[in-house]
Structure formats: C-alpha cells, structure tokens
Amino acid sequence: MRISVFADLHYPVSLKDPKELDSKPWREADVLALAGDMVNNFNPDRLAAVLDYFSSFPGEKLFIAGNHEIWTTEGNPEEIYRKELKLLADTYGFHYLDESPRILGNVGFVGNMGWYDYSLALKSFPLQDDLILLEEDNPEDQDGFRETNKRWEDLGPEDYRKKRMGWKENGKTLLTVWNDRAYVKWPYRDEEFMARCLSKIKEDLDAVSKKAEKIVVINHHAPFAGLLREPQILAKAFERAYLGSRQLGELYLRYPKIKLCISGHIHHENELMAGPLKMVSVNKMSLYQTEI
Ligand SMILES: [Fe+2]
C-alpha cells in the first residue's frame, strides 16, 4: 500500500496556488493523507480550495487537522475542530481521522492533530552572560514585562502557558510569541487538551489493534523528541515547548502493530527508527511517499 502525505502547505501564505503541486507525483499512491496546516488560518473557502484540488484522487483520502486549521479570531476553535473541519472533509471525500480511525485491508490508520504539554520544552539552553529573561506583568499589555533573575532551567509550565517570552540582550528588549496564543482561544489548558487527544488516540488504537495487522499513526504535532532539531537561537529554543508531546510517542511504543508514525508541524524532514517502528516528520510543502 503506497501512501502520499502532505503537511504544512499553509495556503495561501506558503502555497500560493494548489496547482503548484501539479508537478509532484502525489497521485501515484493508494492513500493520500493531509497532515494538518493545509491553510494558514481557519477560512472555509480557502480550505475548500485545497481539499477540492485533491478531491479527484481516486484512492482513500485522509484529513488530519493542524493548529493552523483552528486559528480564528471570531470563531470558536473547538467548534471548528469538531464540526466545521469534519463537514469540509466530508464534502470533499476525505475521512476525518481526528473523528474516527479507518481500516483499509489489513492496515489501520489512526491519528489526530495532537497538541503540546511542554514535555518537549528544552531543559537547558546556554544564555549569554548579559542576557536577562523578562517576565510578563500583564498579558493584555504588549510592553508589560519586568526583569527577572530566572535562568533558562527555571522556566516551567507557568512560563510556557503564556506563549510569549521577552528578554533583554545588549540593552535591547526582544520578544517572541507562539501565535496559538492569539488565534486559539479556548477554555483548555494545553496539558488538558493534550490529554484529550491522547485518550482519544488510545481509544482508537485499542479499537483498531483488534482488526488490523499493521497500524499507521498520523499526527500534526510531533510525537518524538528525536524528530526535532537542536535550536541555535533563543526564540527557537522557546518554541520547542509547542512542537508536540512525548506522551504520544511513549504511547505508540506500547503498540507493536504500529509500524509507521507520521507528523508535520515542525516544518522540516526527519526520519528515525525505534526497532521496527519508523518515525517520520514531513517537510513543509514537500511530498512524502512510502510503502506500508
Ligand atoms: Fe505548520
């Protein structure tokens, strides 16, 4: 069974026109999976344009949400995740994997967007001597920061929950923001939403394990720390907290039928093995193809 996967097309910011993908051999497969961030923010017409482009694929089409699919300033990210994405997937003949798994022959497909719980946060990162970390005083105030004597090692869930970090370097105040802060506003703490994704995926794995001989798992967020790059700059070091969750990978290693784990979100390609399990991160805008 041949599988084609795209992740992180970020239409229309990165991908300007779906026709740009015409030259890639994505049609030469039995299964096509779109692993999240097809659009840059939730916009039904734009997502429809991407799904419509792929809709003539004659094999099985799987759709997995990314964090950018639920980016919204006026809408409700949870409604979008549970209902609107499912509706759009149905309309264009995609199976919405976030809602339910799919079995094709002897291969089960399980997956969902996943999220983050700061378990991939970088434990240590060397800071220049003159660098001072800043603490947010007031989340509503763009400039509301004060100096702290925290070191990198002191950063914890309370800091990562803010999704914004300031620091002073050579007397200049600098800032980095993880934009889910502004575009995914819902009542969940990140750890809580991650726990929901995890228990849903466990439920789906248990159901599929009984029927399939091999399992392919597809998430948007990264399930394994090994897929990530070592950050060279502070902003990238901070982002590590939002790239995925170790809990996903730890769960997968308990299911010997899982042969392949595919994820997106980190925007670069990587592949590693843990015994017979192949873990793949799909590069932004690139086609990934494999056999199972
Ligand atoms: Fe992305």
Ligand SMILES: [Fe+2]
């Ligand atoms: Fe993403």
